[in-house]
Amino acid sequence: MELSFVIEKFILVTIVFIVSLVVAMYSTLAERKIAGFMQDRYGPDRAGIFGLLQPLCDGGKFFFKEEIIPSGAHKTLFIIGPTIAIITACISSAVIPWGQELTIGERVISLQVADVNVGILYMFGVIALGVYGIMLGGWASNNKFSLMGAIRAASQSISYEIAMGLSIIALLMVTQSLSLKDIVAQQSGFVNWNIWVQPLGFIIFIVCAFAECNRVPFDLPECETELVGGYHTEYSSMKLGLYMFSEYINMFVSSALMASLYFGGYNFPFMNDLGLSPNWITILGVLAFFLKIFAFIFFFMWIRWTLPRFRYDQLMKLGWKMLIPLAIANIVLTGVITVLKDLYF
Template sequence: MELAFVIEKFALVIVIFMISLGVAAYSTLAERKIAAFLQGRVGPHRAGWGGMFQPLADGAKMFFKEEIIPTQSNQFLFIAGPSLALLTALIGSAVIPWGQSLTFGDTVVQLQVADINVGILYIFGVVSLGVYGIMIGGWASNNKFSLMGAIRAASQNISYEIAMGLSIIALLMVTQSLSLKEIAAQQSGFINWNVWAQPLGFLIFIICAFAECNRTPFDLPESENELVGGYHTEYSGMKLGGFLFAEYINMFISSAVMATLYFGGYNFPFMNDLGLPQNIITLIGVLFLFAKIFFFIFFFMWVRWTVPRFRYDQLMNLGWKVLIPLGIANIVLTGIWIIVKDTYFK
């Protein structure tokens, strides 16, 4: 383990960490602006030009608010809940390839923290851990509404993880690899994007991503008008901020995963025909990846202010009786398609 390698990876981790937090902070502003746009309002516009400093103001407010820990709660787990939620949200970015490699003289810098050959499964594992923060926080609050929210979150995540896994299996049959770097590299150009090969799989995946992030129409764990605030009813100050921030970071990471798995990651049309140097192509690729991510974040918000929340039985029916059979059918169809392609269209 050379020192240069450690410094390179450490710098990359810090940059990605900063970007995650920055994107999450400005997503809160974007959410309010988009909500205002869809509802014919102006939205936040006092702090800075067009509300540019609103996230800073919100952050400062969160920090200076009084931290209340209920006396009947479990003190340690009460603090562990939001910390775990933030932790699991942030570690997902480790395996995402943010771009191709940059070359400075002799050194080649990969824009990916860790290229492990079970990358997709790592993402899947991190997603499945994400529910612990909510469950522990909700239970430790010692409040019936919080507990209801936590239990809803657990059963919802378990149900939608299965459908998500099934959609990923169909994707793996096409890509033949579990490494995210290789999957991104396979989709060069425009026609090779996985979404053209797996449209149904992508539909299942994006619905499950909404459910895993607890976004409307699946935000039953925190539905305000039946559960007060759901799992974060008892939270205040920066611990509440931790939960809200974790939701926005999750949204950012799952957008990045969707862009990488189905929409070509850092690849963009005609990237090999421009005749530009490799470093420039890489930088443009990073910009394209972020454009795709921001589109998906916008899509998350667009859906939030368009589709009303589901009832709980509708949520379970959709997960178990619609998405899982569709996922299995998708696997069978993909298998048949691969065999037909290999036999007749060689």
């Protein structure tokens, strides 16, 4: 491995890391601003213009608060819990193709950290690993409410992972590849986006993404009326901050995943008819990709202030009795259509 390659990847990883942290930071502000907008009030506007420094203040506050580890808690696992949560949130963005290639002088730089040939499955594995962070944290707190919250979170994400995986299988039948790079490259232009061939799959996927990120209407793991604070009841200061941060990073990554699987990733309409140089197309593509991601993040927040939450048995019923059969039907339908298309067209 040559040195320049290592340096190039290192810079790319650093940029991706910083961008996901900054997006997560400003998601907290955006959430409160959008909440304010939807409820006809201002939202935070004291720190900086438009409250732009609010996330920094929140971060500072998290760092300076007293850190409490309950005496009955299992100390090691209590610390490992939020660590796993933030690590899994950060490493899942490694396989997302942020753009096409940039050519600087002689070098061709791919804007994807790692082109793993089983990219989607890697994402699933990392998401599945994220459950451990919540479960360990909840159990190590030695608190009934934390344990109940952790168990709710884990069973919820396991249940919805099944439907999510099944909806992806239908997509893979169309794309014929597990590599995210190939899947995005296939969707160039506008008419080739996978949303046009997999609308049902996308709806199942986005519902499952909401459940995986523990967002409203599936935010059962934290519930003030029943469980105090859910799995992070006993957590304070930056450990709580890490849990919340990992949630926002997960939201960012799942938005990026949805944009690249179904909405063409860095592809935008008429990209090949503009007559621009490849570098400019790449830069515009990255911008288009981020526009899509922000649209999805906005959608996450919009739903939060629109829908009331489910009851837990309703959540399980929706996952097991509606989404999984629908996803299987989608697979069968996709298979039949693919075969018919091969035979007659």
